[in-house]
Amino acid sequence: MVTLYDVAKSAGVSPKTVSRVMNGDGPVGKATRESVEAAMQALGYVPSSAARALRSAKSGLIGVVSGAISYTDDNPLLAGLPEIYILRGIQDVLDEKRLTVLLTDTGGRADAAPRLLHTLAQHRVDGTIYVAPYHQQVDLPPPTSVAAPLVVANGFADDATSAVVPDDYTGQRALVDGLIARGHRRIAYLQLPHALLATQHRTRAYQDAHRAAGLPLDPALVIVADRIDGDAEARTATLQHAIEALLATSPLPTAICCGNDRMALAVYGMLRARGLRIPDDISVAGYDDYRLISETLYPALTTVALPYREIGRQAARLLTEPKAEPRRICVPGPVHWRESVATIA
Amino acid sequence: MVTLYDVAKSAGVSPKTVSRVMNGDGPVGKATRESVEAAMQALGYVPSSAARALRSAKSGLIGVVSGAISYTDDNPLLAGLPEIYILRGIQDVLDEKRLTVLLTDTGGRADAAPRLLHTLAQHRVDGTIYVAPYHQQVDLPPPTSVAAPLVVANGFADDATSAVVPDDYTGQRALVDGLIARGHRRIAYLQLPHALLATQHRTRAYQDAHRAAGLPLDPALVIVADRIDGDAEARTATLQHAIEALLATSPLPTAICCGNDRMALAVYGMLRARGLRIPDDISVAGYDDYRLISETLYPALTTVALPYREIGRQAARLLTEPKAEPRRICVPGPVHWRESVATIA
DNA sequence: TCGGCTTATGACACCGATGTCATGACACCG
DNA sequence: CGGTGTCATGACATCGGTGTCATAAGCCGA
Incomplete structure (x- = not known):
């Protein structure tokens, strides 16, 4: 490996001068600088951050x-x-x-x-x-x-x-506020498991949005629809039950908020299997703005972006x-x- | 920062002995080893990989x-x-x-x-x-x-x-072979852009599978259905046209291979919008085994895993x-x- | 009993940078 | 013309480990 000493020797200067050229501390004459730079170039010098870190206690x-x-x-x-x-x-x-x-x-x-x-x-x-x-x-x-x-x-x-x-609260709040502004009055919320902090914040936002608009809160419209444990099949079943419960309410909700885009994707399939059109019969929203899903789904999915x-x-x-x-x-x-x-x- | 010298002093041995304890080169007496280890523990010693790298030319x-x-x-x-x-x-x-x-x-x-x-x-x-x-x-x-x-x-x-x-060839080949084995005779293939190497290999596999089974190759069934440039909308339109072209063929294909799972996801929506049931009316397969999609879609998507x-x-x-x-x-x-x-x- | 071998340990240089301090050459100022 | 800065540069120690070699003690067989 080419070291700073090799460069110094090749340029006919001291090691410290080479160091100065690299780091720009201390003054260096123009001619010296150029010959050092030429030597570095010619030799293909790459400084060792290990040595640097050792001396300066900064690893980068x-x-x-x-x-x-x-x-x-x-x-x-x-x-x-x-x-x-x-x-x-x-x-x-x-x-x-x-x-x-x-x-x-x-x-x-x-x-x-x-x-x-x-x-x-x-x-x-x-x-x-x-x-x-x-x-x-x-x-x-x-x-x-x-x-x-x-x-x-x-x-x-x-x-x-x-x-x-x-900021889970603000995101969900903006979504539900927006749904209400678009005329929705019965808004369902398919939650992720309560164990998640996100669920707690978003649920509060969902409730606050209703209160702020003077809308009643129907507990039948808020259902946990996913689980942390269990395989894909078990999770699908959980969601399936939630959808059935939702569709048994009367009047039907006009919008469904899903805990995430993945859930929304599954919900699309389940609603359609029951002959419901999106968004004509029922609106659907997700969470995450997982663009692979949100942009690809037909119709494209309304969702809250997580600002990762x-x-x-x-x-x-x-x-x-x-x-x-x-x-x-x-x-x-x-x-x-x-x-x-x-x-x- | 605690150094190896501190440990050595604390344990009453030479620095080199501490080094030996850490690296297990050279023999170290049992009592010595234990006192060194105790000292390392007590002082909270963390070796510096910078120093190590400098000397040994191995950075880890x-x-x-x-x-x-x-x-x-x-x-x-x-x-x-x-x-x-x-x-x-x-x-x-x-x-x-x-x-x-x-x-x-x-x-x-x-x-x-x-x-x-x-x-x-x-x-x-x-x-x-x-x-x-x-x-x-x-x-x-x-x-x-x-x-x-x-x-x-x-x-x-x-x-x-x-x-x-x-191994794009083997994956696509296994998929098409399997479709043929399941009785499919008219298998469409919605390709990714030709510029992708994957497309070239997979297309060859698609063709070879047909030849091996003695099936004819209908060019109308093989369509580029995605593009590298363009926004989500333009890409959807490209796919839309491909689907229309496909559904205009006669007899209809009984299976559609998609270039990836994302495309399959969109295809689900488009086929359903035309009243086709999956898989009763038409089978769909993807590529990538992007589980977020493949497992969540209803019905779950047949797809080739990419062994990333x-x-x-x-x-x-x-x-x-x-x-x-x-x-x-x-x-x-x-x-x-x-x-x-x-x-x- | 002594040479030779193994085991346990230390002294010291060295890896490749940078910080500190010293030095020589000018320029400027009074 | 001497004092005092500034500029450009170098000598040397140092960061925290490891490689090499030396050394001392203990053990074995001849």
Whole structure:
């Protein structure tokens, strides 16, 4: 490997001068600079960040702990994509700051985190972003000797740890407000399991929207329609029952809010199997703006975007532009109104 | 930061002995080992991989160059998930070998690759995996001074570079063979754009399957039904035309193979809008086994799995268990037969 | 009993950068 | 003309580990 010493020798200067050329600290004569740059070019010199990190205690690495990649396989409730977008957002910011992502994966087991943080510590990351698979409170291992700052994305830990989470309340509220504004009065809500924080926030938003509009809340219209455990078949059955219960109410709801786009996709099929047209007979909305589904479905699906990329960006900024005190940021996502929702005259 | 010297002092031994305890080279007395381990524990010592890398020229890092994360947004033809699964496969193997992924992203622009490889070189990665967004030939920058071995996953470069690609031919062939075995005689094929290598391989497989069964090839049944450029609307229109053309043939096809699951999803909607039942009136198959779609669709979609995770594994193995000569590995994926395909009596 | 071998350990240089301090050459100012 | 900055550059120590070699103790067989 070509080292800085080789460059120095080739350019006929001292190693320190080469260092100055690279880092721009200290003054360097024009002629010297040019000969050094020529030598670097000619030799194909690539500086060693290991050596640099050793001396300067800055690795230029940001550790990311994620379960995304694993969850895609194992936990069908989670699409896996969220963390991908979050990762993209992180990279957006880190690219500008010339930092590189050191990626570690929990393999779906949260108890792998201590090991991963230890690995990151070995590499002396300048900071760590812990990406939660979905909006939740996460248990972090005690901040042992790992002094590097830590931010949680898509979840939160404790008051001492900065975090960035999606604003589930605002998203669902905007959706239901919009449905009401479009003339809907009986709006069903097929919830994800209550265990999810997102469900709690969104349910509150659903209720508040009704109250704000002076509409009654019919408990028959709010049904849990998915489950965390169980295979695809069991989950389909759960949804099936929910739809049947819904279609047994009277008068029928004019709109159905689904816990996510995946559920909306299944709902399309089930409603059609019963001869209902979307949106003529009944409107359908999702959540996530999982574009692969929302844009491809016919008619295209109205849904609330989850601002994952922005969550990643915010998390990276929080980490690299350290403020005095820990912060918690709530990022709202817009509603994408598409053809699956009709306006009632 | 606690260093190895602190541990040595605390345990009353020389630094080298601490090193030996950690790495297991050279003999260490039982009592000595225990006191060193106790000291490491007590002080919360975390070795510096920078220092280690500097001395031993092994960083314990594997660089990954990917466009996945970006493509998810920009190129709607690609789901973005492929690289996620590939990444997961890579991690499967690297975890065992105690290697860590240094992740860099092209941001969707292939010309970013040289810069990324330079970054990886700075970190002295022990090897690099270049993940192509879809099965294609990629242009790699000249292997300058970056001597670390390189493997391409989900694509290939030149004969001097090891690569792992999906076996598109075998997958499509198994699907069409299976359809024929189930009594289908008029099988339509809605292709992805011809520019994709996958399309070329799969088309050949479609044709070979017909020839092998002694079935005629009707050109009216093979239609390009997607496009690389254009927005969601334009792509829907392209598909719409293809479906119309298909339904104008006589006799009607009894099965439709779609270029991917996303297309199949749209096809479901279009066929139903025309009053056709799946699979009673017509069978539908996809490609990718994008489970979010294939398992959620009603009826569940028959599709060919793309073995992304295995591709990642193979690539990582190729990289970390270096063979003498470069290799190209072709990984087949199984057909998942689900309810969207009927057997014709 | 002594040479030779193994085991356990330490001294020291070195990997490739950068921080600190020193030095020589000018330019400027009074 | 001497004092004092600024500019350009180099010498040298240092970051935290590991490779090499030396050394001392213990054990064995001849």
